[in-house]
Amino acid sequence: AQTVTQSQPEMSVQEAETVTLSCTYDTSESDYYLFWYKQPPSRQMILVIRQEAYKQQNATENRFSVNFQKAAKSFSLKISDSQLGDAAMYFCAYRSAKAAGNKLTFGGGTRVLVKP
């Protein structure tokens, strides 16, 4: 079974600065997808960014970018120019590309605090 680990329970960042969240995963598969979801106090999970394992190029969405290291099974999220609205829980998630059993598996989350 795949597992996703987020080793940082909480990260603090000054407004306008950059913060990097770590994520590692364990899988024996070669074809899969990785995601970062944001969960604000409203509890509604929102997709931030996604990465396809067969693509070497790291995904970028505005101020959010990832560092995907397939051999190391590492998938970190960088938030640049942090804003107060970025304060939330962030969850890393894995999903197999196989049709069978491809449920989304989440890590334990990292809380991001943004200081004004």
Added chain:
Amino acid sequence: EAGVAQSPRYKIIEKRQSVAFWCNPISGHATLYWYQQILGQGPKLLIQFQNNGVVDDSQLPKDRFSAERLKGVDSTLKIQPAKLEDSAVYLCASSPRHRVRANEKLFFGSGTQLSVL
């Protein structure tokens, strides 16, 4: 477009009581998911429907949890009887495709926070 609707937002019950949660996915979305999120943890999939058929319920505690999706639209998740360890947020999500693609985005509701005393 309207998002995924869930109710109630909060529920407090005594252990051994029954409880039901309701979810209305985004109109036209074929796939519906129920997740359990225990405090301090990431969400865990309980059950996945495609239209009104069950695709994956391998992590659903079937001795006490049940779920149905009426006519492939609304869904209810029931716990009977509830235990203390069922205290969690129950999140509903939907995605548009009938044949799920692994890279597709899930749209989540705001969840129901259940406290079992």
